[in-house]
Amino acid sequence: MPTRAAIKAIASYLPPTRLTNEDLAVQLGNWTADEIREKTGICSRRIAGPDECASDLGVAAAQRLFEGGACRPEDIDFLMFCTQTPDYALPATACLVQRRLQLRTDCGAIDFNQGCSGFVYGLAVAKGLIEAGTVRSVLLITAETYSKWIHPRDRSVRTIFGDGAAATLVVGVQDEQDLIGPLVLGTDGSGWKNLVVPVSGARRRRTAETGVASEREGGNWRSEENLYMNGPEILTFTLRTVPQAVRALLERWQHRVEDVDLFVFHQASRFMLERLRDKIGLPAQKFWIDMEECGNTVSATIPIALETAMAQGRAASGSRVMLVGFGVGYSWAAAMIRCL
């Protein structure tokens, strides 16, 4: 029987500090707490402290995974760390995490820079590593602290994003059928400017001016060193691209919508998810929407949602779940998984 990569366990970690809609209503004016909840589907989001970085959130999530008995640190053959807020430009945050988790020194470790599609991309790569026989187990950590990029007076993004992490154990098992797959991947860099931190890397150097905030559209304030998101353009991209990706995946899988037990899309915002669900024609009772207490945690939204679904029995053993990540890049990835 062939070796198939499968998700064995997921554990999440959210930093303790809460930013509620009430806090935002006071700080930002314009919107009431109820309006924020209605428009975003979010009641509160968690914010990493000044000394809390992506590595800290990722380590905490992995420690929960180990404490839950899924595996021990020495069982990990490969660590993949997905983040867009690495502790340092170099070395890779995965190397720091290897040390803190006391993974073996003959364990592979890499960072990869992806956002909303990162978890599914991570599964694609983990599947490749395991099914080629290179490794037997992969620890996929998705950890994000977008709050560190966000200007406090930028309502457009402050209401949406939250910090958080998930640690997912992917292992090889003997099975006749694919347990992760098929997959559909996509990229369109023409949308790069619509979700970006303009001064954040080698392309544009920081100067005295780049850190100075100014008032922009809608009364939002930001500098060139802050996160910028063009929500309407992201919506247009999403409505154009995601339904096609879902159709392509179903075709590859040679099944229909009715054969999917649960749809777990990237939890971008309630507005976007409801539009997508209705446009594609997915049944509401099988379509996961829950970001009320953590907001949009970027690459961690899908594993956090899956963890909750599994805990509630909505993704039980044998369940066929469709995962769809989409967003910054533009980048997207969709996968069918079968739960162990």
Add this chain to the structure above:
Amino acid sequence: MDRGVFLPKLSTALERPAGSLTERSPLNSDGWDSVDLLNVIALIDEELGLTVSGDDFKRCRTVGDLLTFLEGEQASSGHAG
């Protein structure tokens, strides 16, 4: 497209009083906030099956211009009216 059906829905999407928008009303999309834009993009997608971007609105001076633009898009994409 049935303009008589679509216009009131556009009013609602822009959170204007019912009947306040006519084809001669200026579109003023520069004055829309991102919530307006999201609502209109979603409305057009839902009602007409078209995905338009914020830039498309900038070319339309009046509501009538927008409806004409959308009808043109429908025709070229083969959607039924």
